[in-house]
Amino acid sequence: MSTVSTPQALAGPPSPLYELVWADEFDGTAVDTSKWHHRTDVKGWSSQRPENVTIGDGLMTVHLRKERHRGMDYTGGGLVSTVPFRYGYYETRMKANAGSGWHPAFWTGASDGTTTFPDYSRTEIDGFEIDTHQTHRTRHNIWLWLPGQDPDGPEEAGGRAHAPVITSGVYDLGFDTAAEFHTYGFEWTEDQVKYYVDSVLMYTASYPPLRYTQHDYANVWLSVLAIGFQGSPGVDDTALPAQVQWEYFRYYAKDSYTDNDGPSATRYGETGTWHTGSLPGHTLENTSRYSEDPGATATWRGWLPAAGTYDVYAYTIAHPDGDTNARYDVDHGDGTATALVNTRTGPTGWRRLGGPWPFAAGDNGLVTLTRGDGIAWADAVKFVRVS
Numbered sequence: 060m061s062t063v064s065t066p067q068a069l070a071g072p073p074s075p076l077y078e079l080v081w082a083d084e085f086d087g088t089a090v091d092t093s094k095w096h097h098r099t100d101v102k103g104w105s106s107q108r109p110e111n112v113t114i115g116d117g118l119m120t121v122h123l124r125k126e127r128h129r130g131m132d133y134t135g136g137g138l139v140s141t142v143p144f145r146y147g148y149y150e151t152r153m154k155a156n157a158g159s160g161w162h163p164a165f166w167t168g169a170s171d172g173t174t175t176f177p178d179y180s181r182t183e184i185d186g187f188e189i190d191t192h193q194t195h196r197t198r199h200n201i202w203l204w205l206p207g208q209d210p211d212g213p214e215e216a217g218g219r220a221h222a223p224v225i226t227s228g229v230y231d232l233g234f235d236t237a238a239e240f241h242t243y244g245f246e247w248t249e250d251q252v253k254y255y256v257d258s259v260l261m262y263t264a265s266y267p268p269l270r271y272t273q274h275d276y277a278n279v280w281l282s283v284l285a286i287g288f289q290g291s292p293g294v295d296d297t298a299l300p301a302q303v304q305w306e307y308f309r310y311y312a313k314d315s316y317t318d319n320d321g322p323s324a325t326r327y328g329e330t331g332t333w334h335t336g337s338l339p340g341h342t343l344e345n346t347s348r349y350s351e352d353p354g355a356t357a358t359w360r361g362w363l364p365a366a367g368t369y370d371v372y373a374y375t376i377a378h379p380d381g382d383t384n385a386r387y388d389v390d391h392g393d394g395t396a397t398a399l400v401n402t403r404t405g406p407t408g409w410r411r412l413g414g415p416w417p418f419a420a421g422d423n424g425l426v427t428l429t430r431g432d433g434i435a436w437a438d439a440v441k442f443v444r445v446s
Contacts, residue, residue, distance in 0.1 A: 137282020
């Protein structure tokens with residue numbers, strides 16, 4: 060259930076262990092195209108134009124106009140990060156527009172901004188969605204997009220199939236989002252997403268990876284389009300031109316994950332002969348790897364957001380022919396620690412190799428798995444910050 064509170068003008072992540080690792084304070088004079096794509100799709104009632112996004116006076120502004128463009132009578136716009144993110148804390152500060160018919164949103168979805176629903180996009184987390192005929196209300200969602208089409212799939216998603224949406228439902232914030240700036244954030248961890256408004260926890264959504272397959276890396280969107288959600292009466296032309304403004308976007312990380320596939324796979328390596336296994340990894344559609352080659356090794360290097368102490372875990376695959384003495388060597392700031400793991404017994408899942416151990420920030424920390432007396436299985440390693 061969502062909890063409606065009276066927010067305070069505060070900002071920042073919910074834990075001091077988080078470290079700021081990616082941000083744009085919008086303190087320049089033009090969009091930083093190394094950080095952002097423009098949103099350029101045609102959707103709902105509007106065409107999204109790069110020309111409608113400006114940077115100045117410490118703000119990113121999306122201008123909303125009544126003009127004919129690519130078959131639409133209105134134009135909006137927005138930015139989509141060039142970098143995809145996963146677990147961590149996401150935050151922005153935004154002031155909406157007055158006048159019905161528009162949909163400011165802060166959300167994640169894999170794309171370059173040319174379309175909202177490419178076939179490879181599965182994970183959507185909505186930090187907020189606001190429909191401007193009711194600027195005192197918002198909602199937070201997790202959409203789990205599936206392959207293929209559904210006759211009942213939403214029109215705005217091109218009929219994409221999806222699992223049941225996880226949602227707070229629309230609720231009253233207790234203030235007008237178009238009257239002044241407010242801070243919106245969400246913390247995505249392995250098992251849940253927590254949504255904050257002005258640092259007040261408003262809604263918690265359960266989202267465990269072994270129940271929901273979609274825990275994909277996704278791009279961040281700060282955007283506005285005209286569309287008829289939540290019973291919108293249409294665009295109020297008398298309120299145009301209008302604008303929606305953002306003060307910043309910040310992404311904070313606390314822990315580090317390295318997997319054998321996905322964007323972090325650049326930090327994974329193997330020696331000897333390995334094969335892709337039929338058993339899933341730490342999310343339902345992640346692959347695992349296995350080897351029967353004597354002396355085969357798999358390595359995972361961490362990327363640590365900050366210097367500190369971390370517990371280290373390996374996601375181990377239980378198998379009747381698995382290693383009874385799979386050797387994990389962890390290189391850390393005080394030396395090397397060794398853990399022997401029996402993967403022939405016990406459940407598949409995260410196993411703590413030890414810690415807390417000190418690690419420097421950045422491309423640091425190395426875990427090496429060496430095959431023992433059975434089949435070696437490799438999937439993922441995580442470094443969980445303790446201090």
